[in-house]
Amino acid sequence: MKIEVKGLTKRYKDNYALNNVSFTLDGPKIYGLLGRNGAGKTTFMDILSGQILASNGKIEIDGEEPFDNQKLTESICLIKEGHNFKKDLKVKNVLKVYSFFYPKWDQELADKLIKEYNLNLNSKVKTLSKGMESALGIIVGLSSKAPITIFDEPYIGLDAAARKKFYEIMLEEYEAEKRIIIFSTHLIDEVSLLFEEVLILQEGSLVLMEEADMLRNSTCAVSGTIEEVEAFISGKEVIEKKQLAGMMTAYVYSSIQEAKMHGLNAEGVPIQELMIYLTERKKGA
Numbered sequence: 153m154k155i156e157v158k159g160l161t162k163r164y165k166d167n168y169a170l171n172n173v174s175f176t177l178d179g180p181k182i183y184g185l186l187g188r189n190g191a192g193k194t195t196f197m198d199i200l201s202g203q204i205l206a207s208n209g210k211i212e213i214d215g216e217e218p219f220d221n222q223k224l225t226e227s228i229c230l231i232k233e234g235h236n237f238k239k240d241l242k243v244k245n246v247l248k249v250y251s252f253f254y255p256k257w258d259q260e261l262a263d264k265l266i267k268e269y270n271l272n273l274n275s276k277v278k279t280l281s282k283g284m285e286s287a288l289g290i291i292v293g294l295s296s297k298a299p300i301t302i303f304d305e306p307y308i309g310l311d312a313a314a315r316k317k318f319y320e321i322m323l324e325e326y327e328a329e330k331r332i333i334i335f336s337t338h339l340i341d342e343v344s345l346l347f348e349e350v351l352i353l354q355e356g357s358l359v360l361m362e363e364a365d366m367l368r369n370s371t372c373a374v375s376g377t378i379e380e381v382e383a384f385i386s387g388k389e390v391i392e393k394k395q396l397a398g399m400m401t402a403y404v405y406s407s408i409q410e411a412k413m414h415g416l417n418a419e420g421v422p423i424q425e426l427m428i429y430l431t432e433r434k435k436g437a
């Protein structure tokens with residue numbers, strides 16, 4: 153499916169949650185949607201999933217707008233942190249409701265994940281712990297097999313092992329059947345290796361949209377003595393530099409290969425650092 157975002161604007165009184173944002177997500181990929189608090193990520197995902205209307209501009213999914221369009225929303229599954237399910241429903245009934253709604257629902261996968269996450273089908277949602285409720289959201293999101301699956305901080309309360317399991321299963325399922333997965337999170341370092349393309353929002357504007365591999369190849373973390381590193385980064389765009397005991401590490405726009413040719417230690421820059429740098433720079437601009 154193709155998602156075209158055209159001049160998308162959402163205004164709450166004088167506050168622009170999204171301000172004339174345009175981009176296209178073309179085809180199945182795992183997209184990382186990143187940004188600081190209040191950047192407009194949830195607003196974008198709510199408009200995309202047909203839950204709220206834009207103030208101006210629009211989103212078209214294969215040429216159709218999602219708001220009030222049930223046929224289209226059967227292809228979109230949005231899982232948010234908490235607040236996904238009616239509290240009085242039992243787990244098995246939650247699964248039933250979603251299995252009716254999503255035409256490509258995969259019951260076998262749902263059954264497998266219920267076991268993986270140790271959920272009791274007869275428990276009511278209101279009796280689940282935060283982590284268990286998040287697990288149920290993850291189960292619904294993955295089992296929906298919706299061609300556009302959106303996870304908005306889906307794992308509040310889930311421990312590190314349970315999150316790792318989620319990433320593994322998500323990747324397995326994605327490899328088995330590709331779809332558009334939009335993943336928004338503040339735990340960027342944990343999950344960034346899964347991203348194929350990264351979008352960064354800041355104060356309602358898009359500040360970066362780039363293939364993750366391209367980002368990894370065009371930036372690097374170099375370390376060595378202060379003199380060596382200073383000489384290498386001179387004239388280059390520097391993201392950040394730190395000194396410790398006569399040594400320096402700098403995050404810089406340059407390839408790992410180039411840094412290594414200068415005899416420096418070099419590795420990739422964490423996408424989280426890049427996000428902080430780009431959003432700070434935008435603020436100060």
Ligand SMILES: Nc1ncnc2c1ncn2[C@@H]1O[C@H](COP(=O)(O)OP(=O)(O)OP(=O)(O)O)[C@@H](O)[C@H]1O
Nearest residue numbers: 164167168169187188189190191192193194195196
């Ligand atoms: N219903 C609303 N009424 C008024 N303002 C809103 C509403 N929803 C969002 N906003 C404002 O729009 C801006 C963007 O909010 P949004 O929730 O989209 O950001 P976010 O990037 O998802 O943030 P976070 O990472 O903190 O979840 C914020 O300034 C927020 O206060």
